[in-house]
Amino acid sequence: MQVVAEMISVEGGGVPLQDVRVEGEIRDLMVEITTTQTYRNTESAVIEAVYTFPLPLDAVLLSLSVTLDERTLSGAVVAAAEAEERYEEAITDGDAAILLQQIGPGLYSMNVGNLQPGEVARVQFSYGLLPRWQGNELRLALPTTLAPRYGDPAAAGLAPHQQPEYSLLESLRFSLSLRVSGLLAEAAIDSPSHTVSIRPDGEGRRVELAAGRAELDRDFVLSFSYNEAQPASARYDRDGSGYVALASFKPDFGGVRDETPRSRIIVIDCSGSMTGDSIAQTRAALKRILGALRPQDRFELLSFGSQYRQWFGELVPVTEDTLARALAQVQALQADMGGTELGQALEAAYRLSGQGTAPADILLITDGEVWDRKGILQRARTSGTRLFTVGVGAAVAEDTVRQLAETTGGACELVSPNEDMAGKIYRHFLRMDSPRAEAVRLEWPATAREQFPASIDRLYSGDTLHVFAWFDEPPEGEVRLTYTLPGGRTITQPAGIVPPATDPADAQETSPEMASTLARLGVAAVLKACDDPDVGQARATQYQLISPWTHYLVVEIRAEADKAGELPELRKVPQMLAAGWGGLGSVQGLVHLSSAPIIASADMCLYEDSLEADLEPAGLESIAARTLVDALNALPESYYVPRLKLESLEDLVDLSLPPVVIDALADLVDAGYPEADVVVAYLYLVATGPSGNGLKREARRAIVVACKRHEMVLGLIEEVRSVLPYTPS
Template sequence: MRRIGAMMRTDVPEAWACAPLEDVRVHVWIHDALSVVKVRHRYRNREDKPIEAVFTFPVPLDATVLGLEAEIGGARLQARVVEREDAEEAYERAIGQGDAAVLLEEVEPGIHAVNLGNLNPNEEAVLTIRYGIPNRWRDGRLRFVLPTVIAPRYGMPDHEPHHHPDVDPLASHSYALEVEIAGDAAEAEVSCPTHPVRIERGERSVRVRPCSERLTMDRDFVLVLRRQKTRAAGFYLRTPKGVLMMAAFAPQAREGSARATERERAARIKIVCDCSGSMAGDSIWQAKEALRCLLAELSPEDRFTIVRFGSRHEWLFPELRPSDGEALAQALAYLRRMDADMGGTELARALKAAFALDAGVPADVVLITDGEVWRHDRIVALARHSEHRVFVVGVGSAPVEGLLAR
């Protein structure tokens, strides 16, 4: 589990200590076209000298920060958006002058970092961050995800060392959560596949509260909303500079206008399955279930193979084989032997091997993984230049959206 407490930078660059995170409270507001999340972190410096606290936290990939406010030693700081270099220069200047300062920056897609400078001994810092997420309804269904975990990842990140999340398997942190659903979204059927919740329906809104007063930060919180019809929705906001507007449209196809058609050609599928150590537990079970379902959909004319990977990779077949009875029987036997026992996560090597197999012949790649690796941009670039269609199945309690959704 990730240590959520802030990392404290001392006079010695290599010396770090953990500033305890004393409380986290989250409020989620879900409307038709937009969700707004407000996260309140409360920290306290229990050292005997001033510190700089640096901590990282996950956000949805398409989130936009709407506001940042900090209360330090009775003073309230309101953030403003400036260019990265200007922000870093202003922050360092304030620190050098002994002033309290806050710097929020994106470490990589899906991960942000906050620097709290000059937190005095026994001083408390309360940080409130608001971000908005566009709601993406698909066939009357919305899946809302509140990420709470940055799990250990394989490899070395590209960002600064003090932004690298520390990991302590003995650390345990919790948070209080309340969700309010309003607008037409309040008419939807609501379910939570990750946590037991209480659902209270009012006249124009729905409130969702966990059955437990506190939730442990060991998995993402997921809500699923389903409704019969998806209507157009929008927001507008008056500002001194004019009116800002956001609109979402949901065109409805006429009944019977779309019909299923037979595939024009047999499928050629290379299945790449993560069997690294991070997949232990529920993740490898989910991966094997996904693979079993995929094999069941193959027709005799389709061709396929499977490569499982970790620190190394190995093939079921060294070429694409017709999915006849014999090949499927071998694949199911191979699946039963699969486990999370292959060490590290050399995802790029496995993908390169899959792309190189029968290169030049149109084929699809299905990747099954939890995505727990660094340097996502390089992997995404590799896939985009492969001349393959790549489909990703994310598994586990906190799959890395920064890789899987791109």
């Protein structure tokens, strides 16, 4: 029997998302992923499950199907307005319906309507994407959760039922299996985010989660490293009566740098969402960056949250004094500046970039967790300043950081915990000095009737360049990328074009809706640059591609006796908080083993007399809660697995809880409440308060499970809160 820990929705019912399975194939520089989400209605009411979830920014949805009991139905891409109308009609008619919408770059909403009591729906969708090089690594990141974002999701176009909500108490897990073949099968493969097993699989390799399953609380990151120059690749396939080809390159200028003086403006996110892993890694990276500043440069740093702060007030020269002053502030840097007013901070940076005559670049370090992307991107386009962005954390908002870089002609680097952040930031910083290649051209072996992008206006060392082209005849042979560096040096990179598995002479002409994955990836790239809704909708429908103008829809017309007799109750699937977000646990160190007993040192002890003499109640509650959280985090795993082993007031005394708290809890025990229930209720208050954000996950889970097992605890929580001299915070 499989036991599933059911998550509880904000509406109060059980959230029916029971399982997520990820399978995929990585062939050369093309990735195809299939995700299966299993929904089960465990309630007595008809429900509509809504799940807002992320996918890679460059993902192209290729198919959607749903299995209801033993019946499998395939989805169709329909114009957005028509899809929504047909979905609502099906719901009100009592029929089953699935609606998959793209509600923003890399952001999707799954609606599973009229799921009847006991019914199971397995929703399967597949997508393709082209990964990007970062230095000598090709990095594949599959997001699994949305970290909380600053601002109003409604302003970003999300309807109330699509706006994400979060669960601190329960977990949802996924399984993963990826096959690697072609060029990348020879690379060194590693995952900085998860412990994985890698084994031979025919001529390729198989990557799976070592533990079989993992929580949906961080991006799954897979890196492929080459010690030698990365090979270019190219392939072609059928597209209707013609052919489509993809060429992928990573230009390497061989360490050539632009030595002209520049202004360096470093903008650092110190909002609350950066607490924990992200700000700790940022401090380490900034020390390396300061050491890389050149004598001919000028620089300034800005930290921001709800407000921004300029460290010097102007661009200053690189001297021993300015570097020492900056380093001192780096040492004290904390994520304690409130919200994420990214737009205000960038506006201040743009004003700085206008000082002096040297060209200016901005290095932005952030998790990108803001909803107001549109306004920020529009202003960046007109700034005239390149942004080099670094997205840090376990669940980076890639849409924000990557589009800021691409919009301004800069570059983006994503770094997750357990990666060499300082090294990656340093390498990214050096990219700011990369000269721009000139006279960039692509030479195909046949005449292309269309190419995207049509021209290559910007090319820097380390960029990932994907170019699609369409032909009337098979483009057999070699494609060449040629560019010229400042000083006149010309570089040519060739790539042999791999034909499809089926001989082109034998391949049948395909209709757009049956087009190859390569053809649909190419059309999707063109659609991203399309600003004509009518053209975009027509082509997306023709090639069955989800887009801002089209949705995926599945409807099952049910027999009259099987129709839902009432409107469904809404059940949102809550997100898990990203590991390390806001100080909630940590991703650093994938395996933590400890068997040492806790020793309460003298400086950990809190005494009622000294605290009450020197602190206001707010200070007392904060110190007591933080001290208890630190003590709980120091306990070995055996205190929490298989069950919580803190059930007496004496246990709390050993954890240095102030006597004033112990006395208040003892009064409840004297009044007849079970001692174990009182202890668990107090621990629950601490775990779910602000200070509990720093509590390690196994401690939090053990407390929640204990709360569920002690039937009286839920009713006791308010009693405990009322007798305390302060509320845990």
